[in-house]
Amino acid sequence: MIHIVDFVFLFLCFIEYEPVTDGSKIPGEPGMGCAFYCPEDDHHSSRTLNPLASIFSAECHAINDALDYITHLADDRKYIIMSDSRSALISLQSSNINVKTNHVILDIKERFTTLPHGSVSLAWIPSHIGIEGNEAVDALARAATVSPPAASPPVNFTDLAESFRRDCFTNTIVKCEADGLHKGKIYFDLFHRHDKPTPWFTGKNLPRSMIVTINRIRSNHHSLAESLHRKNIISDPGCACGSGEESLNHVLWNCGRFERQRRALWTELARLGLSSPLNAESIVAEPNLSACSALHRFLQNCNLLV
Secondary structure (H helix, E strand, O other), rough: OOOEEEEHHOOOOOOEOOOOOEEOOOOOOOOOEEEEEOOOOOOOEEEEEEOOHHHHHHHHHHHHHHHHHHHHHHHOEEEEEOOOOOOOHHHHHOOOOOOOOOOHHHHHHHHHHHOOOEEEEEEEOOOOOOOOOHHHHHHHHHOOOOOOOOOOOOOOOHHHHHHHHHHHHHHHHHHHHOOOOOOOHHHHHHHHOOOOOOOOOOOOOOOHHHHHHHHHHHHOOOOOOHHHHHHOOOOOOOOOOOOOOOHHHHHHHHHHHHHHHHHHHHHHHHHHHOOOOOOHHHHHHHOOOOHHHHHHHHHHHHOOOO
């Protein structure tokens, strides 16, 4: 059984050896670093892992390397391996094992079964609070990231998911921006943000009808006559009020058919600190959610299914 020591316990007892471990991943560097440091005998070790490895795997490798060192010493002293990776320690303590369990976790678990009971424990320590050896091992792990690995253990297959997600996102952005050179230009000129991996409405808990309306406005594809005419669905882009074009901005700010509904819209926009001249594109750009909600209600009150 793997024994996890409470952080406070470290200050209430004397343990002969307290190796400190760490893993490091620095964006742009060619490797992933892991290291351990034993302040009591000033021994340290670090190595470079495959850059596709996760920080979780690096932390596990560091713990495993510390176990290598302890096993090599073959003495009867007590050890507490200290790590600032709470997730690694929780996984080591858990009895749940499935196909996704990191292979380094399994290796460490197996090694603990061969150690004398109570000879080696694990402890979680907070990062960067001045614990002896913690800053030193952090520097060692960071230094190990600057060169590509000469040889590296296999990458756990679950670590590859992040690389797949990143490549899929990058390839999708490249394809969309290439398409945006000749279609959807208003969207790509005004609203596209290639650095945002999630849609604008993520986590906003907005009604679906509002999300659909704002997305149609941003894409410049809606059911008003100007848009339908542009898609060759109808022959006349004109508005029923007599204006030559039933565009979204015309309906929002000028169309005589909706004067009553517009008074409520302007009252709400004024309360939000917005005043004329306004256009729909500036409101939905970031977007201003309160103002977008006002536009959505206006269109609903006008019975316009944009």
